[in-house]
Amino acid sequence: MFKFVILISGLLFLATNLSGQENFASNISTSVSDDDKLLITFDIDDNVAKSFNVILMITYQGSAVKTSSVIGDVGSNIKPGTEKAIVWYFKNDFKGEIAKVNVDVFAYKENEPQAIFKIQSISNNGYAPCELKFLNTSTYANEYQWDFGDPASGAANFSFQKDPVHVFQKGGIYSIALIARSTQLQLENTYYQSIEIKTHDATIADFQIVGNDYSPGAKFKFVNKSVNADVFLWNFGDPTSKKKNESDKKDEEHKFEKAGTFKVSLIVKNNFSKITDTITKDVVIAQQQLPVAKFVFSTASDIAPSLVAFKNMSEFSTTYKWNFGDPASGEKNASTEVNPAHTFEKPGNYLVELQAFSSNDKKPVKYIDTVKIKDVPKPPEALFTIENNNILGPATVIFKNKSKNSTSYSWDFGDPESAANNTSNAVNPTHTYLKPGIYKVVLKTTNRVFNTESMFADNVIIIQASKPPVAGFTISNNNGVAPAEVNFINKAENADSFIWDFGDTESANNSSADAMPKHIYTKAGRFKVVFTAINKTTGEKSTFSDFVIVNEPVVHVKAEAKFEAGNNNLPAPATITFKNLSVNAGSYFWDFGDPKSASNTSTEKDPVHTYTSAGRYQVVLSAKNKSTDEPSKFTSYVIISQAPKPEIRPVTKFSVVAEQGQKATRQITFKTTSTDVDLYEWNFNDPESGTANFSTEPNPTHKFTKPGRFKVELKVTNKKSGLTNTYSDFVNITEPVAEPVAKFEINNNNT
Structure with a gap:
């Protein structure tokens, strides 16, 4: 060193x-x-x-x-x-x-994983069917993946257990691979080993222990399940039973008088192949003791994702069931290992439950502890509580800073009359309010990592006289999906102390004294929340309760759009009724393929639409639901045929207004009397009049320049039906009569 x-x-x-x-x-x-x-x-x-x-x-x-x-x-x-x-x-x-x-x-x-294993035991002398037990001696790994090189065994060819067992049903050479993996380091290592399984009719020793009483004096039946064996030798590991300790029967019974662990062995032999096999099983006879469940844990890091190792400290128990309180991890949320490890991918408080079972008791003993996993550094979150709100003024109010991820604070107490005392940079300041009223207090926070500001506001209430408290609250985000963080909005009046019971008895945080608390419900259910509001001055209390509903996670199902037109192939104008056949849909949008219509779209479930013109219209329905918000479209066509024309035949007649026979220079006026007529076509049969020979007026005037007999023809038409009718009459135009002229001569004048 x-x-x-x-x-x-x-x-x-x-x-x-x-x-x-x-x-x-x-x-x-x-x-x-x-x-x-x-x-x-x-x-x-x-x-x-x-x-x-x-x-x-x-x-x-x-x-x-x-x-x-x-x-x-x-x-x-x-x-x-x-x-x-x-x-x-x-x-x-x-x-x-x-x-x-x-x-x-x-x-x-950090040590990297190293994969290695040994074959701990081989049954049936290496002849198929042969059971191999593997001893995993890998280091620095927490996940394992085995491939036994035996694809004929189907799903059994793979295993994720640490020390697995595999039965090779046929002889051959098998290449066995073990992958050892460290999930925290995201590293893995592979180890290979080959083995040859010989083919022979195996002799397999096996037996079943029948009995459910494991106390002293219990009798057990030993049912021989051996294969390809004809010689049997039992040893019950109980020498105090003297001659009864051994037997050569195929099936046997034995009574264990004392407590202890008895190794019962069965030796079998095939006289033909001379192959023998031995199997030993323990029979544990003990005074019944209640199991005691307990565990401790250690985290690799308190920042998510974090691998947590659990050490089982239970006593008098043989099997275990773990629930890591992490449903998002799927199948990995549960384990039956003695000392498991679990990776928590997200931050949160996880209630880890261990159930310990004894060999004689089907009812487990439970132990619960909380694993707290923090999140990565976060932006500031401003939050505070008011320690002594709703009090008589003048009063000094104490503010409790509950901000997260914050290093600097700026307070505005909403009391401008207090001048310089209206603001503060303290962590947990106080402020004296001289007058009654409602004061909006604003806290702004920042931190050194994020260039953002967070703000939180709440009201300080200074009252004039003491009033009894009135408890009340609302739930801002009820009916959520588990796990759900529920916010409670305090509506209490005349109260300055609060007690919350969230009705979540399995939670370690089932109560709170905060004014505006939050609570995380990890499971679905209906929880009764009891809220007690207290006036410290008078000592009076008021209680209010309501229920929090937490739902199971929603299964997201995609909408499928479909419809049919109930009355297709009609003549225009036609009103079509659409029947909505969509499934898993909550909202709809229709496009009727009729852009000239003012009502070409609709959001109704089963709409109707009127098509005024004939044609082939493409109708599109888009359907979606709230869970996925992903639309599904369905397209079909509406056929509108041309409406048949009505049978409306026009009727007409005309008369000549001017008298016939007058001078040829006079004009003639024609007067019609018609019904159901839309178009007029006149032919005066006076070709010398040029273009004036024809007219489309209802009551035309024509000037005939020569005398004669003229056939006047009128053709009328109804537009809706397209039908026509004709009418004709004659007009006579005569020569004009010469007027007399008076005249005389004087032949012999001046005589």
Whole structure:
């Protein structure tokens, strides 16, 4: 054992080699930063191991110094390399002269797993079927995986037990592999060994012990289960029974008069193959003693993920059932090993339960302890309680700081009339309120690691006169899934002391005196929470209760969308009814494939939609549920046919307004009398009138320029039905009558 001392920057460093453990930390140096941080740097030899346990030790004047605020390359599973660093925030732990502290850094290599095993026993003289018992002598491993090289044995070809047993049913050469694994270091090692199993009709000794009373005077039946044997020799390991201690019968009975452990052996022989086999089983006769369950545990690290080793301290018990209180670990949450180990992947308080059974008692004895696993460094969380709220004023109120991960504090007491006394930077301040009222108190916290600020507020109530307390609370997040952290909102009035009973009798934290407590329910159930509010001044109490519901974890099931159109293939306009056939769905979104419609979408379960035009419409239904929020889509088509035209036939007739037979230069007006007519088409059969020969007016006027008899034709149409009708009549246009002209001559004028 030796020491060497190095003095750097006024600090004293010790690097020590301890017998049995070599320290691989070297080149240790320190520096002080910002007057509150001590930076320690060092190297770890990277040619020694892949992972190390690093321990920081600070001493001052021969005494150890608490190091509660340390981050960096410290703890387990630290990788080797140069310039490793540890930061110690010493202001919270040390008030002396920092230059005079002693700094030790120890880096011990974490042993890597080494796989190795031996074949402990071989049955049937090595002839198949042959049972091999394996003795696992691997080191520094906590998980094992066996491959017996016997694929014909199916699932039995593999095992995760430490010392397994395997039966080779057929002869042959088998290559056996063992993988030893360290889950903390994430390293593994493999060991191989081959064995030859000979083929022979095996002689196997075996027997069954029948009896359920293991007290003195108990009689047991020994039922021979041997295979391929015809000679039998029993020895019951009970010499006090004299001649009855041995027998050559195939099946036998024996009575054990005294307490003790009796080794019952059966030797069998096959006269043909001359093969013998022996089997020995213990019969334990003892005075009945009640089992005592107990265990202790040790953690590799108190930071998640953490491997925890459990040492069974139980007495008078033979079998065990462990529950590590970690349902998220699945099958690994339970164990029947005597001294198991379990990895807690997440931070939390885990209630570990051990059930110990005796050989004669089916009812176990239980022992429960809490394993506390911390989280990695977190941002600040501001929180405080008010020690003496709801009191008569003037009153000095005491604030209890419950903040987490915080190093600095800023208080605002909501009392601006108190001037400079309205704020404080103390950890647990007090403030005097002179007047009654409700004051909002705000606490803001920060820490040195995260550049964030956390805020928490609560009300201080200063009352004028004493009133009886009224208990009450609400549950902000009821109906959660186990494990569930439930927040209780204190609604009590006129109270300054509180007692909570969370109704969780299996929890070590079943009660609280906080004003606004939280509680973690690790199991599903209905828990009655009883809240007692107390007025310290009057001594009066008030009680209120409510129930917390914690549900089993939800099984996430994906929604499956499906629907059918109840009345498809209708003529337009048509109203279609959709029947929703979706399963595991809670919300729906329909697209009817009719973008011209103002109601093309819907969120109803079974909607209806009216299609006004003929066509083929693609309808898409999206369905989802709250558990997965992953939509499922289903597509189908709606066929809307063209509506048949109605049988509406137009009726028309016309008359001539002007009299016939008048001068050809006169215009003729036609007057129609029609029903169900939308379009008019006139043909005056007067081609010399050019484009004026036709008209689409209901009551047109036409000028016939020549005399004659004209057939006037009118065709009418109904748009909805597309049907037409015609009507014709004749118009007579005559020559104009010459008007008389008066005139005379005087032939013999002037006579």
